[in-house]
Amino acid sequence: MHPHDQRDDREHLLELADRMIDGVATSDEVAELESILLNDPEAQRTYLRYTLVHGQIAMTIPAMPAVRPSMAASASDADSTEPTRLGNSRFATWSTAAGLAVAASVLVIIGLRWHGNALEPQAQVEIPQTKLQTQAMAYSYDHRKQLLGTVGTLGRNRNATGPLTLSVVQGATKFRTSSGASLRVQGPAMFGINSAASGVLYKGSVHAKLHHPDASFSVTTANLRFLDMGTEFEVDVIDDQHIAVRVLDGEVEVQSRIRSPLFYWNFDTPGSTAVEDPYTRSVPLTYGANASRTAGIVGNGAVRFDNSPRAFVKIDEGLGETVGTGAMAFSSGIAIEAMFVSNWSGKFKDYDEIFRKEDGDYRFLLSFQNDDNIGEYAEPQVANGPCLSFGLHLEKLGYRELDMPLDGVDGRPSVVELTDGNPHHVVATYDSFSGRKCLYVDGRLRFVHTYPIGILAISGGSAPAIIGNNQWNESEAFHGTLDEIALYDFALTSEEVALHYRQVLDRKSYFSQDVRASSNQRWESICSVRAGSRQVFNIVTGLPIESVTPPNDY
Numbered sequence: 001m002h003p004h005d006q007r008d009d010r011e012h013l014l015e016l017a018d019r020m021i022d023g024v025a026t027s028d029e030v031a032e033l034e035s036i037l038l039n040d041p042e043a044q045r046t047y048l049r050y051t052l053v054h055g056q057i058a059m060t061i062p063a064m065p066a067v068r069p070s071m072a073a074s075a076s077d078a079d080s081t082e083p084t085r086l087g088n089s090r091f092a093t094w095s096t097a098a099g100l101a102v103a104a105s106v107l108v109i110i111g112l113r114w115h116g117n118a119l120e121p122q123a124q125v126e127i128p129q130t131k132l133q134t135q136a137m138a139y140s141y142d143h144r145k146q147l148l149g150t151v152g153t154l155g156r157n158r159n160a161t162g163p164l165t166l167s168v169v170q171g172a173t174k175f176r177t178s179s180g181a182s183l184r185v186q187g188p189a190m191f192g193i194n195s196a197a198s199g200v201l202y203k204g205s206v207h208a209k210l211h212h213p214d215a216s217f218s219v220t221t222a223n224l225r226f227l228d229m230g231t232e233f234e235v236d237v238i239d240d241q242h243i244a245v246r247v248l249d250g251e252v253e254v255q256s257r258i259r260s261p262l263f264y265w266n267f268d269t270p271g272s273t274a275v276e277d278p279y280t281r282s283v284p285l286t287y288g289a290n291a292s293r294t295a296g297i298v299g300n301g302a303v304r305f306d307n308s309p310r311a312f313v314k315i316d317e318g319l320g321e322t323v324g325t326g327a328m329a330f331s332s333g334i335a336i337e338a339m340f341v342s343n344w345s346g347k348f349k350d351y352d353e354i355f356r357k358e359d360g361d362y363r364f365l366l367s368f369q370n371d372d373n374i375g376e377y378a379e380p381q382v383a384n385g386p387c388l389s390f391g392l393h394l395e396k397l398g399y400r401e402l403d404m405p406l407d408g409v410d411g412r413p414s415v416v417e418l419t420d421g422n423p424h425h426v427v428a429t430y431d432s433f434s435g436r437k438c439l440y441v442d443g444r445l446r447f448v449h450t451y452p453i454g455i456l457a458i459s460g461g462s463a464p465a466i467i468g469n470n471q472w473n474e475s476e477a478f479h480g481t482l483d484e485i486a487l488y489d490f491a492l493t494s495e496e497v498a499l500h501y502r503q504v505l506d507r508k509s510y511f512s513q514d515v516r517a518s519s520n521q522r523w524e525s526i527c528s529v530r531a532g533s534r535q536v537f538n539i540v541t542g543l544p545i546e547s548v549t550p551p552n553d554y
Contacts, residue, residue: 013033163193163194165190166189166193168186168187172187181197181210182211184206185205186205188203190202192331194332199219200220201219201243205235207233216229219235222431222433222490223256223257224254224539224542225254226254227254231252233246233248233250234248240539241538242545243536244534245535247529247534248531254529256524257542258523258524259490259496261487262327262328262487263327263328265313266483267296267303267483268301284315285313286313286314287312288310288312289310290305290311291312291468297423297507302483305480305481306477308477313466313468315465315467319463321461326461326462329461330459331458332456333431333432333433333489334429334459335430335486336354336487337425337427338425339425340423340426340481342479342480343480349371352368352476353466353470353478354468355467356466359460361393363391366388367476369387369389370385377400378402379402382404385407386405387404387406388403388439389403390402390430393459397451404446412447413442425440432457434450434491486510
């Protein structure tokens with residue numbers, strides 16, 4: 001059979017599978033599907049793999065981009081799949097489960113018709129239990145195997161949500177996003193999907209082809225972004241220092257990360273907004289009755305919190321509709337930075353929030369705590385007592401807090417040190433490219449925990465962000481002064497933290513004058529790579545290293 005005919009047959013099989021899963025297949029289509037599967041073991045394996053992956057993807061959260069999985073690995077087949085929009089509601093989840101049950105029944109019917117005589121499967125199939133709730137999904141696919149390796153949830157939290165990271169052991173796996181990009185991840189590889197139009201490449205390579213002139217797809221690393229302008233390209237991580245982009249058609253713009261804050265509030269401008277602050281988005285601030293302006297730790301102004309319920313500053317702009325959406329939906333990295341003068345008591349059940357966005361289990365926070373690890377969120381486990389806590393929800397792991405004991409041991413600060421009436425500088429960071437979750441105080445790294453590389457954070461949603469309190473009960477008010485609050489969509493480096501601390505020691509802003517204002521523009525163009533070319537870049541510096549024009553048949 002001609003390869004083109006094989007692709008057409010396979011595509012027709014997947015179309016019939018889609019109609020079965022959606023519950024709209026006619027009796028003639030069911031009969032046709034049974035006929036295809038009855039005498040074709042390869043079709044049976046493709047059908048089963050497709051329905052299993054489709055079901056697991058469909059039961060991820062609305063923040064997960066709509067994708068259609070495919071088991072094919074050939075580059076020539078990269079554009080053969082069609083998009084399938086996944087439901088964003090509980091009804092859609094139940095409908096998908098019901099459709100999968102019907103789809104699976106086709107193979108049961110086929111099995112009965114075999115009577116145990118004609119065919120024997122080449123590998124035992126382990127069908128995961130269907131869970132009728134939203135789930136995170138991550139899977140490993142080894143092309144040498146006839147079936148998927150693992151599909152399902154990991155960790156203690158069974159209600160985790162996307163984004164997701166694909167770990168491809170060997171061979172390739174394909175899918176298509178709702179933005180119109182057909183992607184092929186070539187193993188061994190690790191690729192995170194953080195939106196319908198973007199992904200994060202940790203290792204291996206990813207091939208992207210767009211099907212509409214006005215579509216775009218970007219592949220991001222720690223400091224570089226490769227933005228395709230509606231064509232076809234491939235990005236390959238060569239080693240921990242080098243990355244290459246090869247453009248097959250059209251043009252790719254290579255961009256460098258603008259290392260400025262996404263949000264920055266210095267409280268120097270009077271009133272309820274910080275519109276005049278050149279570093280700050282035009283985001284309204286709502287002051288609680290007991291949050292008052294005071295002399296700045298740096299600059300002209302700061303905010304004084306009196307440890308009472310009405311002591312807060314609320315940010316209720318730039319939010320999303322669901323978890324994983326909005327301006328504060330961080331995935332590959334995050335940093336929270338602040339200056340403070342603290343009068344915290346350190347007593348049991350006393351909480352002083354520096355920054356908190358409370359989207360349920362997808363909250364993120366930086367606060368002083370003493371609660372004997374209520375909820376068992378601490379990772380790593382530490383002794384009970386007063387601590388500085390950095391909480392964040394991590395893909396597959398659930399909500400976790402880095403709780404640094406304030407005991408004065410092993411370079412950690414003590415409660416007495418941080419409540420001495422003097423200004424202090426704090427930075428909390430998470431970097432999925434290194435796996436490091438860090439707490440810095442006064443310019444020095446004081447506490448760190450390292451996770452596996454490639455675990456994305458999950459945040460964002462409809463809940464307001466709160467400076468100096470907890471949105472829900474307003475019982476965790478800060479006692480003291482907060483200033484220079486900055487929020488980043490990447491992890492600051494140790495060198496950047498140290499530089500910022502040296503700046504504030506001189507009562508200056510964190511940022512030198514040449515740091516551009518925070519805005520929706522998070523990347524700046526380095527160069528363009530055109531069709532037929534391959535360009536290598538230094539991952540750390542973002543600088544191009546060599547330019548190669550491959551032969552015509554490349």
